[in-house]
Structures are given as structure tokens and as C-alpha cells.
Amino acid sequence: MAFEFNNIKGKQPLVDYPWRTEVDRLLNWLEGQDPHIHAFCFDLMISCAYIDATSGVEKSIEQCSHISSEYNSHLGFINLCSPCYTNKNKWTYQKAVKPQSGALGKLSSEMILRFIEKLYPELSEVLVIGGSEAADAVLKHKSGLIIFAEVKSAPLVTYPFVFNVPESCLSGNHEKLTITTSQLRSSSSAIFLHGIGPIPLGTLEGALWPFKPLVDFLIDESNKTIINDSINEWLSAKAAYTHKDRTNKMFFLANASGSPPKIAKDLDGWPKKESISDSKTSAGMDRTDDIKKAIYQSLKIGTNLKGDSRLKTAIISNLPAYRHGGEYVTPFTDMMWGLEKDFKTIDGHEAILSKDLRRAFDFIITLEEPILRDMKI
Template structure:
């Protein structure tokens, strides 16, 4: 290709991209969460990257909560009667006591999850760059580019493939009366059942936040108030209010979140799935031990999972990793060679690194470099023309929890 063709490819990618326009409620909540993460890191000596990853999960939760509907609630009679809106396929209150009661989760479809998390990751990074006073413009790319970050103080352009998904989403709880049903001539109390919440707009919502006491887990309720007439904004506004009113809330949330990601990782490495909070994390798999009444999948291919691999955390879904590797290589091959107009970087970006699958899929590739051999005859470096440029496959494999960079600009910009 001629120099002009490569430059035109990048210019066209920039032309087709759209600036990420932040809404006021997204910006406010992201700023609060980022500030809380920095405060936690400084005051309690916690890893900043993990604190940011936990904060990002809350931002995604706001997007999930605003989609709450009348349907999909689980009635739990154990303890104070309540109806719960869960995000894994089991009653979240009972699982803290290691009891599995199947109920379908309320996660958005995987396509919607990808769109929402990719956009919110752009929002979160924008506010991080703003806090650091960096003049970086984030653009939502068009196929095959997910994200473009343009350094307005230099000619650096980062072209990235984005794979993002939360570790977990805490369930919503609404207190209810004890529910009954007629059975023959008798009135009986309902056991775990799927129910509708007919008064969703006037319900007093609470977040169920697990709290460890000794070796066991209980929970506290974080009040969010009512949805009322602002279904698109209420979750963002109520989370802002909760974090500003309860100064220690983010710290308590992080204590739980940190133990949850440890349980998620440990379950894969050691097979230990005894931690009750593990079953609140995405991609936690089949219940163990599986109750006798645990349902079969509707297609007949085995039993239902508590949460399947399609909801894997961060960039941890194997299909996403394989696609991401190809996309980064393709983007680099089409933009980097002989281009002098821009200093192009390529990266894979997520909120959480491939906790389970990094070593298996990415470790052997993180230091790969490549070049072009138009003649197709080179067997060693000396067979190539003098000063033939080489390029990183990954200038960065970027996430809040693990950042692998082969480029100084990326090391400097993504300091987590």
C-alpha cells in the first residue's frame, strides 16, 4: 500500500467515529465513584486499579437498575418477606446461607450488555482523563474499530478493541407482605416463587450489600428510594445520593467486591467454590452441590447454571479474547505500516483483565512483534531490508486490574 492509503484509512476511521457525549447523570455518578476510588486507595492503602474496577461496576449497575420492570421478581419467604430482583439465577438472600433456590436472572441480553458496558467504559475513562487534566478525546468508532483515543497534545492515536463486563451486579430488594396461596381447602404460605411487582414505580428500592461477619455472610440494605416518574434517571440519582450521604458506603462495597473477585479467581485456580458470594459473580457456572430440584435447561442440554460463560467478567470470555486478538492484529496491520501522519497505538481494553484465561490465551502473545515481508521469503531478521520497522501486536492489554504495556505513552496514560 502507498503511504496515502494508510493515512486515508486512519482519517476515514476518525471521520466515521462519533464523540462520546456524556449525559449529566453519567458524568456526576462517574466523578463521585472515581473520587471515592482514589480516596479509598490513599486512605486505606488499597490498590487503585481494583478500586476503579469496583467503582465501574457500580456505574454499570445504575444502567442495569434503570431497566427494572414489573416482572422478574423472586419472592423470598426466608426471614423478612421480600421480593428480590436478582442478577444470577438463584435467590441472592438464601445463597448467602449456601442455599440454592433457582430463579431466572434479570441480566440484559449479551448484545445489550456489550453496548452498555462499552459506552460506560468510555464515560469512565473520559472522567479519569479529565481528573488527570489530560487532553484526550474519546471517540466511539465504527466497525472494525470500537474506540479511538486521540491525544490532542500530540499526534498519538490509540485504536482499541473493547471487551467489558461487570464482575457482579448487586440485587434489588423491596420489602413485602408474607404471600399466601390457596391449596385445596387450605391457605398456605408461598415458598420461593416468581412474582410480579405491580407497584414498581412507587416501591421503596434497596440494594442488598453482602457483609461478612466472621466466616459467614449476611447483608445490609442500602436504601435507594422510589423510582417515581424518572425511570431513565432514578438509579443514577439515587446512587449518587447514597454515596454522598453514606460516606463509608463505597468502602464497605469494596470490601465485599474485593472478596468476590478473589472468590471468582480462586474457583478457577483451585476449584474451591465454597464461598457463598461466589454465586453472585458472573460466569460462576453450575451450582455446587446441585440441589435435587434444580431445573434442566429448556433445550434439554443439561442443567441450568447460576450464571454461564456468556456473562464472563471483563475480557474473560474466551470467544471475546480470540476475537479481540484478531481485531487488534487487523487494526494494526491496516494502520501502522509506513504511516507517518499519526503515531498509531493498538490495544485491547477492558474493565477487568482476563482473570481466568489470561495465561492460557494472552500470556504467550503479549510480547509478540510483527512486520511485513512483501516477498514472502524472509526466514530471519537479516533477510529483511535494513531498518525494516517492527510493530507490537499489543501496544497495551489495558484494564483497571492489570495493565500490560509495551509502549511508554500507554504506560503514562493508563496509570492505575
């Protein structure tokens, strides 16, 4: 299969979503800031995208009396109610909501591609390919390199949303609401930052909710202290996730935390056999099945690009494989491969010239700790 960049039909990431302008506004603000802040904001935007793409959310919202005096109900993307856990040390089960798997994958892939496109100025063009094409995305570098990429991304932390609904809609603590779509849309809302509290977002009827009010908050210099505190909580979650530190409270608010401790069942009636979030939600490219597929796809793409040194392969994600990178990624980082037909007899030895070798993957392009080799980005 021959790849011709000019013949590839793709589209810009997030072009189908009206709220892309708000993501871009945030990305303009993020230029020049530290990589971990980029990754934190990716998680915030994904949380917004999740609730935007989930239909019938009013059916999954539950009353919660542990948020604050301004809000009385909660909806999250893990099975643990964060306000109960962070404010009252209570292990309250509330079933997570998320978009359908197809929509979820599209959102996370296009979100990270938009982040990469805007934050890495040496990339002149990023196209979403998807479908039956050999690559998920194609990136054009100002140096002339053309990068065919497999995309695997997932948030480290998701942030729940809380609401202030009419009293008539409440049925008891952590019972489902009795509420119509119009009642919910006219209710005030907030995104709940773990360990910090609710950040008001206005009503759901507001323009480009929840993206616009959240971006307004983030780029407002007067909110810098709250944002920095939340970033520190995110960093704590990353450390807990990476080292599987179950003594860190943020461990259970990060993805792929598994089941809660026994005390959750003994004291708070956590349902048997229910996890908070399972390994399928591993952060970034850390899901082992995703790593295996990404490396295989990179090798497969490489077999079709072998004759042109301008054509490269990459794996793109928001975060590197913090848990499984040593076992599943590092062994391939410096691996080179070639084809049997390229063996030559040199000074009586069978050898392959370096120009006939390719890497398992040329780059891993992530918001934190990318593998870029000698490419400027």
C-alpha cells in the same frame, strides 16, 4: 484502508443516557482512589444500567422472605437469589434478568469507555465508533498518540435489587409477584450488596433512579465503613473467581461460576441442568471468544496503521483476563509482526527493521493491571 482521526464520526460514551451525569459525579469522586475501587464501582454502575435497560422487570420479581424486615422481594442478574444464599445458606433458583444482548453490549462498552475517559487524565478525547467501523473506539492521547481500540467488558459481580411491595402483590416465597408497573414504581427499593445487605434507594419514581441515590450513598463520607466492607467482599469475589475457589462463598456470586454444588440440588431442589451463571458472563475480557476476537481485531487494525508510528492499537476492558490471560493474552504481549515485503538484506541476512514491526496490540487499557508499556495515562 487509511485512518484519518479528524474524519472519524463518533460520539462521547454514554451521551445517549440521561443518567450519565450521575456516573460522572461518581467518577469525580473516584479520582485518585485505588484501581480495585474503580472496578468495584464499575460493577455497581453496570448493575444499575442493567435494571434501567430491562423492560418489564415487574414480571420477573419474586417474593423473598430472607432479605430484611424492610424488603420482601428480589430481582437479580444471576440465577441465584443472593439474600437466600448469603443470609440463610439456601440455594434458591431465580431466573436472572438482563437487557437484550445488543443493549447489554452497548451499555458495558460505553460504561467502561466513560470510566477510562474520566479516570485517565492523559486521554484528551474518547469517541465511541461501533457499527461497521474497524474499531469500537478511538482514543486521543495528549502526547499525540491516536489509539484504535477493541472494547470487551463485563462485570465481575452484579448486584441485585430488592423491593418492599404491597402485601397484596405477594403470592408466596419465590413466587412471581402480581404487581402493576405503577405499584412497583411507588415501592421502596434497595440495591443488595452481597454479604452486607440492602442499601436504600428510595422509590423507583425518584429522579434518575437508581443511579442518583446510589451515587449519593457512595460519596457520603458517613457510609465509608459499609462501602469498605463491600469492597472487601468484591475483592474476595475476585480472588475466588481468579483461582476458581469454590470453597469461597463469593465464588458463586461472581459471574461465570457455572453450576452450584450437588447439595443445592439435594437439599434445595435446584433445577437440573441450570447454572448460576455460565462462561459467557466471564469478567472483563476473560471470555475466550472475546480474547480471540479482540486480538484478531487489533492485528487487523494494525495492518491498516502500519505506516504511522502515532497510530496505536489497544484492547479496552474493565478487568484483565484473570483466568485465561496466561494462556490467551501473555503469548501475544511481546509479540512483534511484520510484512514479507519489508524484508531487507542486511549483511547477507534477510531481516526486518524494528521500525517496520508492530505489536499484536500496543496496549491493554483496564481499570486494574493495564499493559501500558511506556505510555503515561
